[in-house]
Amino acid sequence: MNHSSDGNNEKSAIIIGAGLVGSLWAIYLNKAGYKVNVYERRPDMRQANMSAGKSINLATSYRGWKALDAVGVGDEIRKIAIPMYGRTLHHLDGEQKYQPYGNDGQAIYSVSRGAINAQLMTIATTNSSAQIHFNEECTNVELGNGTAIFKNSLTGIITEAKADVVFATDGAFSAARYHGFQKLDRFSYSQNYIPDGYREILLPANEDGSYKLNSETLHIWPRGRFMLIALPNFDGSFTCTLFMPFDGDKYCFNNLTSREKVTDFFQEVFPDFYAMMPNVADKWEQHPLSSLAIIRCFPWTSGKFALMGDAAHATVPFFGQGMNAGFEDCTVMWQLMQKHHEDWSAVFKEYETIRKPNGDAVQDLSLQNYIVMRDRVADPGFLLLQKIERRINLLYPQSYFPLYSMVSFTDITYETALNKGNEQEKMIQQLIAEHQIAEHTSEEMIDGIIHDFMSRNI
Amino acid sequence: MNHSSDGNNEKSAIIIGAGLVGSLWAIYLNKAGYKVNVYERRPDMRQANMSAGKSINLATSYRGWKALDAVGVGDEIRKIAIPMYGRTLHHLDGEQKYQPYGNDGQAIYSVSRGAINAQLMTIATTNSSAQIHFNEECTNVELGNGTAIFKNSLTGIITEAKADVVFATDGAFSAARYHGFQKLDRFSYSQNYIPDGYREILLPANEDGSYKLNSETLHIWPRGRFMLIALPNFDGSFTCTLFMPFDGDKYCFNNLTSREKVTDFFQEVFPDFYAMMPNVADKWEQHPLSSLAIIRCFPWTSGKFALMGDAAHATVPFFGQGMNAGFEDCTVMWQLMQKHHEDWSAVFKEYETIRKPNGDAVQDLSLQNYIVMRDRVADPGFLLLQKIERRINLLYPQSYFPLYSMVSFTDITYETALNKGNEQEKMIQQLIAEHQIAEHTSEEMIDGIIHDFMSRNI
Numbered sequence: 001m002n003h004s005s006d007g008n009n010e011k012s013a014i015i016i017g018a019g020l021v022g023s024l025w026a027i028y029l030n031k032a033g034y035k036v037n038v039y040e041r042r043p044d045m046r047q048a049n050m051s052a053g054k055s056i057n058l059a060t061s062y063r064g065w066k067a068l069d070a071v072g073v074g075d076e077i078r079k080i081a082i083p084m085y086g087r088t089l090h091h092l093d094g095e096q097k098y099q100p101y102g103n104d105g106q107a108i109y110s111v112s113r114g115a116i117n118a119q120l121m122t123i124a125t126t127n128s129s130a131q132i133h134f135n136e137e138c139t140n141v142e143l144g145n146g147t148a149i150f151k152n153s154l155t156g157i158i159t160e161a162k163a164d165v166v167f168a169t170d171g172a173f174s175a176a177r178y179h180g181f182q183k184l185d186r187f188s189y190s191q192n193y194i195p196d197g198y199r200e201i202l203l204p205a206n207e208d209g210s211y212k213l214n215s216e217t218l219h220i221w222p223r224g225r226f227m228l229i230a231l232p233n234f235d236g237s238f239t240c241t242l243f244m245p246f247d248g249d250k251y252c253f254n255n256l257t258s259r260e261k262v263t264d265f266f267q268e269v270f271p272d273f274y275a276m277m278p279n280v281a282d283k284w285e286q287h288p289l290s291s292l293a294i295i296r297c298f299p300w301t302s303g304k305f306a307l308m309g310d311a312a313h314a315t316v317p318f319f320g321q322g323m324n325a326g327f328e329d330c331t332v333m334w335q336l337m338q339k340h341h342e343d344w345s346a347v348f349k350e351y352e353t354i355r356k357p358n359g360d361a362v363q364d365l366s367l368q369n370y371i372v373m374r375d376r377v378a379d380p381g382f383l384l385l386q387k388i389e390r391r392i393n394l395l396y397p398q399s400y401f402p403l404y405s406m407v408s409f410t411d412i413t414y415e416t417a418l419n420k421g422n423e424q425e426k427m428i429q430q431l432i433a434e435h436q437i438a439e440h441t442s443e444e445m446i447d448g449i450i451h452d453f454m455s456r457n458i
Numbered sequence: 459m460n461h462s463s464d465g466n467n468e469k470s471a472i473i474i475g476a477g478l479v480g481s482l483w484a485i486y487l488n489k490a491g492y493k494v495n496v497y498e499r500r501p502d503m504r505q506a507n508m509s510a511g512k513s514i515n516l517a518t519s520y521r522g523w524k525a526l527d528a529v530g531v532g533d534e535i536r537k538i539a540i541p542m543y544g545r546t547l548h549h550l551d552g553e554q555k556y557q558p559y560g561n562d563g564q565a566i567y568s569v570s571r572g573a574i575n576a577q578l579m580t581i582a583t584t585n586s587s588a589q590i591h592f593n594e595e596c597t598n599v600e601l602g603n604g605t606a607i608f609k610n611s612l613t614g615i616i617t618e619a620k621a622d623v624v625f626a627t628d629g630a631f632s633a634a635r636y637h638g639f640q641k642l643d644r645f646s647y648s649q650n651y652i653p654d655g656y657r658e659i660l661l662p663a664n665e666d667g668s669y670k671l672n673s674e675t676l677h678i679w680p681r682g683r684f685m686l687i688a689l690p691n692f693d694g695s696f697t698c699t700l701f702m703p704f705d706g707d708k709y710c711f712n713n714l715t716s717r718e719k720v721t722d723f724f725q726e727v728f729p730d731f732y733a734m735m736p737n738v739a740d741k742w743e744q745h746p747l748s749s750l751a752i753i754r755c756f757p758w759t760s761g762k763f764a765l766m767g768d769a770a771h772a773t774v775p776f777f778g779q780g781m782n783a784g785f786e787d788c789t790v791m792w793q794l795m796q797k798h799h800e801d802w803s804a805v806f807k808e809y810e811t812i813r814k815p816n817g818d819a820v821q822d823l824s825l826q827n828y829i830v831m832r833d834r835v836a837d838p839g840f841l842l843l844q845k846i847e848r849r850i851n852l853l854y855p856q857s858y859f860p861l862y863s864m865v866s867f868t869d870i871t872y873e874t875a876l877n878k879g880n881e882q883e884k885m886i887q888q889l890i891a892e893h894q895i896a897e898h899t900s901e902e903m904i905d906g907i908i909h910d911f912m913s914r915n916i
Binding site: 182186 | 636640647649
């Protein structure tokens with residue numbers, strides 16, 4: 001079989017991978033008048049009723065919505081998104097504490113990975129003329145001439161597809177990157193697994209369909225070196241995920257080798273969760289133990305190929321920015337298409353130059369936020385810092401954003417957010433020390449310190 | 459075709475890659491009674507009169523000789539090795555300075571990569587019963603059951619080979635690692651190119667066959683951000699290598715785009731070399747511009763497979779330890795074979811555990827020594843430090859070794875050498891500052907300071 005753009009003047013594009021970024025990018029390219037063929041290794045998840053691989057619930061935030069709204073699909077996705085306005089921390093003694101993510105109704109939105117992916121596929125193939133070919137595994141690529149070879153896993157038929165431009169959105173273990181980029185001279189590449197893995201647990205709804213926990217927040221059981229989190233689903237359930245080292249001291253996955261050990265573990269370290277789900281050990285094997293990697297590479301483009309999303313910058317999930325960063329790749333690529341009038345060589349050059357530092361930064365932010373979530377959120381010093389930051393942000397909403405807000409509620413580049421966020425934290429720590437600010441310090445006094453500080457620093 | 463160990467009780471091993479480490483390891487395994495089949499992607503270099511890939515001259519030092527001597531092949535290799543007792547530095551003004559590498563006849567030995575490889579292949583297949591199959595490209599592996607698939611590049615015939623144990627010694631871009639290890643969950647991997655490349659230049663012998671430079675030293679033209687080096691060959695020529703950034707400011711490969719620019723460059727920055735070889739620009743294209751990478755990965759073993767040499771820990775060539783580190787892998791693997799009575803699962807586990815930190819360390823040492831060679835060797839402060847270190851080593855030969863000596867003239871682990879070397883440098887710097895030692899300080903006074911220092915510190 002041969003899909004090719006030869007013989008007519010229509011602009012053509014191939015997208016490898018019909019995941020989140022590939023499906024959205026198909027909509028963008030169709031809008032620009034490209035004949036888009038998307039090749040997806042898996043069966044059609046909408047028919048097979050399967051998840052798109054590993055399924056940590058996703059949190060859509062500002063960058064994600066921006067990219068979705070730019071092609072008019074945001075509202076469709078909003079229908080399947082649940083706002084989370086802050087974190088609810090579950091301490092060992094049963095105490096719960098709430099920390100807002102931002103000010104005034106700012107939220108991140110829990111979405112099921114499968115649901116958003118299915119919706120984007122449907123929009124791509126109905127509202128636009130993109131075609132998705134399922135069960136097509138990429139077995140080779142020729143970067144220079146825009147060719148990709150696919151093998152159909154059902155029929156065994158080999159397809160050689162060729163287009164003006166090819167986008168690899170085939171995820172952390174991108175076949176296009178493996179078969180093509182990794183054979184380039186001077187291609188830098190690293191895949192580094194963190195010592196921690198994760199396992200999902202579904203906390204079901206109550207019998208009447210209601211939620212067992214407040215559905216308007218993200219729940220965290222921070223325990224220092226490990227943590228449990230829970231994100232709401234539409235049906236009243238929560239998708240919970242335990243993040244913990246594979247090996248090591250007392251609390252690690254390799255020690256949880258029997259139903260009894262799992263039960264004891266939950267009773268001991270998550271007693272309030274255990275009370276809601278005393279059969280947790282029965283459900284333990286329903287989801288696999290999975291690993292977590294940071295994958296960095298460069299260049300991201302070569303010849304007629306570009307890597308986007310996880311294929312370029314797969315990260316660990318702790319800032320909820322993996323999908324958002326991939327969607328922002330679409331925003332950036334789209335802006336550069338306009339700027340360079342679809343001169344793809346110029347688009348690709350600038351895309352990888354401006355986007356690579358942000359790929360690195362979102363990875364650094366993700367690693368950093370693991371420590372925030374599992375440990376620092378339970379530290380009174382950190383809570384005080386966050387409180388002051390939110391207050392500065394409220395008093396000076398145009399000139400000061402806490403790190404979490406910069407990442408989740410603006411499109412300030414990840415690189416700037418990372419650098420500025422770390423600088424700001426140092427400044428606030430100094431302010432706290434200098435003025436001996438404590439939990440009980442009056443709002444009036446804090447406001448005075450903030451006004452004085454901001455007049456000197458902004 | 460099917461090469462297998464099934465059906466008899468002979469112990470069998472496959473080695474993928476008949477390079478330096480593969481050929482030497484074949485001799486070891488044969489000695490232990492293994493039926494050894496070596497599969498090599500290239501034609502037989504001894505017939506084809508070709509080099510084994512990129513051909514920086516190699517420097518054999520203590521670890522290399524130790525591994526060669528343990529199976530009785532050191533003396534054969536010594537016949538083709540030229541001792542280099544120190545460095546000769548060529549400064550811009552034409553001044554030459556000599557720095558001994560060690561004390562009393564300690565030397566590293568220049569060998570041609572092709573010559574040592576050919577010799578080891580011949581010994582492996584004549585003195586031992588190992589068989590080398592040429593033109594066999596590894597196209598797939600099954601780590602768990604010791605299977606490797608090869609495709610003959612001349613006949614197209616596919617061979618499935620299977621053995622009790624398989625060693626991948628197929629270099630920096632190991633096919634076994636690519637097809638096997640890289641698909642393992644939680645396999646950490648990185649390939650990072652340094653910003654510098656290299657190009658070789660052959661400085662021919664004089665017409666009477668004599669050397670144009672002293673043949674008993676390694677020559678360096680240190681120029682800060684780049685350098686030229688020269689190692690002697692048996693025929694009176696020198697293999698010279700220019701190391702320099704690809705891109706960047708004035709002095710980079712991408713600026714040397716014409717014969718005129720090459721000529722001007724050598725006249726300006728290597729005038730004494732240019733005087734010996736005014737036709738350098740004519741020879742410029744005879745060798746390709748090549749890149750330099752550090753490749754790290756882990757684990758090094760899985761199932762019946764182990765990575766050795768560059769396949770496990772490819773490094774940049776600046777400490778002359780790439781081959782020596784690979785040969786030392788043989789020494790370590792051999793010791794563990796004895797210790798664990800060829801229980802390969804135990805051998806592999808301990809091999810990767812004790813050897814990985816040394817693979818990392820030899821890479822760090824190599825990067826560090828690039829800065830020493832291209833820059834610090836020309837710094838009077840560094841020369842003074844080296845002079846004092848050599849003197850301590852001479853007075854306390856059992857208890858103090860300079861870093862270069864630990865790496866090149868002992869088998870102290872690379873990890874220990876790296877840590878201890880950096881500690882020692884700090885101590886000597888302190889000693890110099892504290893006692894205001896300078897170039898003109900008398901030997902008597904220095905000896906006094908050393909004796910006092912050593913009595914307090916060792």
